[in-house]
Amino acid sequence: MVRNPKGMRDILPPETFKWRRLEILLSKAAFLYGYGEIRTPILEFSELFRKGLGDESDVALKEMYEFEDKNGDVLSLRPEGTAPVARAVIQHHLYDIPVLRLFYTGPMFRRERPQAGRYRQFHQFGIEAFGVSQPYMDIEVLLIVKRIFSLLNLPLTIHVNSLGCNECRPIYMEQLRNFVLSAIPEDEEIERFKKNPLKLFDSKRPEHAEVKAEAPRISEYLCPTCKDHYVQVIRAAKLFGVPIVEDPQLARGFDYYTRTVFEGYVGELNLAVVGGGRYDHLVSFYGGPDVPGIGFAIGLERLITSLEEVPIVDPEPKKTYFLATTGEDMIEPAFQLAEKLRDHGIGVIMDLRQGKLQKQLKLANKVEVRYALILGEEEQRNHVVTLRDMVSGEQRMVSQEAVLGE
Missing domain, CATH: 3.30.930.10 (Bira Bifunctional Protein; Domain 2)
Structure with a gap:
């Protein structure tokens, strides 16, 4: 058969x-x-x-x-x-x-x-x-x-x-390797740990649990x-x-x-x-x-x-905006606004390099998004965004709630 x-x-x-x-x-x-x-x-x-x-x-x-x-x-x-x-x-x-x-x-x-x-x-x-x-x-x-x-x-x-x-990981790796060699010198996996001591943390063997707990932490290095x-x-x-x-x-x-x-x-x-x-x-x-x-x-x-059932969702966003900011201090409010928009089924693309506004809008053109939302201190203070048409260049202020409702 x-x-x-x-x-x-x-x-x-x-x-x-x-x-x-x-x-x-x-x-x-x-x-x-x-x-x-x-x-x-x-x-x-x-x-x-x-x-x-x-x-x-x-x-x-x-x-x-x-x-x-x-x-x-x-x-x-x-x-x-x-x-x-x-x-x-x-x-x-x-x-x-x-x-x-x-x-x-x-x-x-x-x-x-x-x-x-x-x-x-x-x-x-x-x-x-x-x-x-x-x-x-x-x-x-x-x-x-x-x-x-x-x-x-x-x-x-x-x-x-x-x-x-x-720069910093090789220093830690050497310290971890020395620790492993002194803690379990006769272990059957010691050659593997010599080559990459991080493999210690992948080990599921009970006898390695205490060694892992006592091993140096990379956060210190x-x-x-x-x-x-x-x-x-x-x-x-x-x-x-x-x-x-x-x-x-x-x-x-x-x-x-x-x-x-x-x-x-x-x-x-x-x-x-x-x-x-x-x-x-x-x-x-x-x-x-x-x-x-x-x-x-x-x-x-x-x-x-793990799933008893999978919810049915619309296959694509209702629309997609490019969200730009006027400074790095606006990045967290922008993230919060973007997540609200996504909760409403609206796609949002951001330039997370956080360069100047014109550089961000250049990326908006590169990814061919028709409308950009611009969030600055004034917009955030008044709960609005600047809505910019990336084709015509026209822009106007709209409330954040209006964007959510579109």
Whole structure:
């Protein structure tokens, strides 16, 4: 009798209706923040993943479906989505858009041990944003996660940490390596920990729990720039109601992460359903320009098991505005206004580099948004915005409530 391979599954009706609703809801959340869909091939050159994820990552070492084709090219079924998107950004010069927002949905493949909610072919929804090094983009990404799980009516806790940068992390890594070598010198995984001591925090072995608890914390080694970035992310996340918990042991499994990393857990399940972080050097590592990035991925199989039903949502925003500000002191009021608009089904795109107003409006033209909202101190004081037609150049004051009601 014919059957599917181990770890692969068929999704049948009526479950496919639930999947379709979930995919529409996730896409809608991305559209509300100005993200466009990208579709990359299932097959990529293996080197893409080995370089980006790290040769010592579990995925690169033992989980990739890898083969050599008739031309002698070594190919892999994609095990994750960030590296292919970064490759596409370079190949198609998408970095010419100063602030680039992309999302994807599709199957990934890892030769893991199948278990509840985990398969060898699994599906991910992912967000990738490029071009903004400021912590405001970290906040936008966390707000997207929050919105998705609010729409799904699922309780979520997001664990957050910073992994530092290329300046401060090596100092911490050396201290952590020395600690591990002295704490568990005869451990069977010591060679793995020597190469990457952060792997200690991935360990689920009970005998490592006390060692992890006593290990030095990276927060003590962050350089002033990374420390300030982390503090701003935590402060703003709390301000905007993102359900975060600071987790000094959170490391994530891929080498490309820098600074902010996070994982989200639903309810009492000790299983991450969403994970992501910054990768400020991945594009340049692949030979592209020095473009910072940040993103996350949600495992749909894990998520779908937590859902009794998926709400029906309109597939696209009612309309989309570009929201510009006249100064950095307006960024938090702008975030609050943007979230209100999104609550009403209206898409909002922001230039989170927070340059001068004309620079922001230039991006509005680049992403081809017809109407821009401008928020300055006077507008905020009077609960209005300046509504600008990006084609004719005409503009007028309108109340914020009127924009919400349109």
